[in-house]
Amino acid sequence: MILVHIIIEKREQxxxxxxxxxxxxxxxxxxxxxxxxxxxxxxxxxxxxxxxxLVIGKTKSLLFNSINKLLISMYGNTNKMPRIYCLPIVYMDPEQSEALLERTVKI
Known part of the structure; x- marks a missing residue:
């Protein structure tokens, strides 16, 4: 599990x-x-x-590349391309972890 950090200039984006x-x-x-x-x-x-x-989202670590590729396809090499990085989640409540697994794309 990770926290994806996406940094953007505009709230609408x-x-x-x-x-x-x-x-x-x-x-x-x-x-x-x-x-x-x-x-x-x-x-x-x-x-x-x-x-x-700053947008912070919880997800599976294996989805980071999919998120990055999607953002590249949306914004390419423009000044609108957000900066993106992730931080590992060291521990998460087991119930919340199970909910995350159920509500994200199956890998």
Whole structure:
């Protein structure tokens, strides 16, 4: 089991991604959060911030590549392509784990 993190610039795109991934049963569930991200400007050295949207979804680890390929097919090499990575879930309640297995695509 993993937590997929998808970072996007626009809330509308995040909702489109969540809807698509849930429809295709690639995610068990999803959480959306707006985050203020800080970076140093490479030219001036000033601290700058911007708002980014973070989608976190629980799923099977074997579905990560399918999710990534789907996002590539949706957004390709455009500036709309979200950044994606995953984190392992070390432990999950057995009932929730069983529900996740039942409600995602069979592999």
């Amino acid at each position: 995040a909702m489109e991604i969540i809807d698509t991934l849930l429809d295709k049963k690639l995610l068990f569930n999803a959480m959306l959060s707006e985050k203020k991200v800080f970076e140093k400007d490479s030219r001036t050295g000033e601290l700058k911030s911007k708002i980014q949207i």
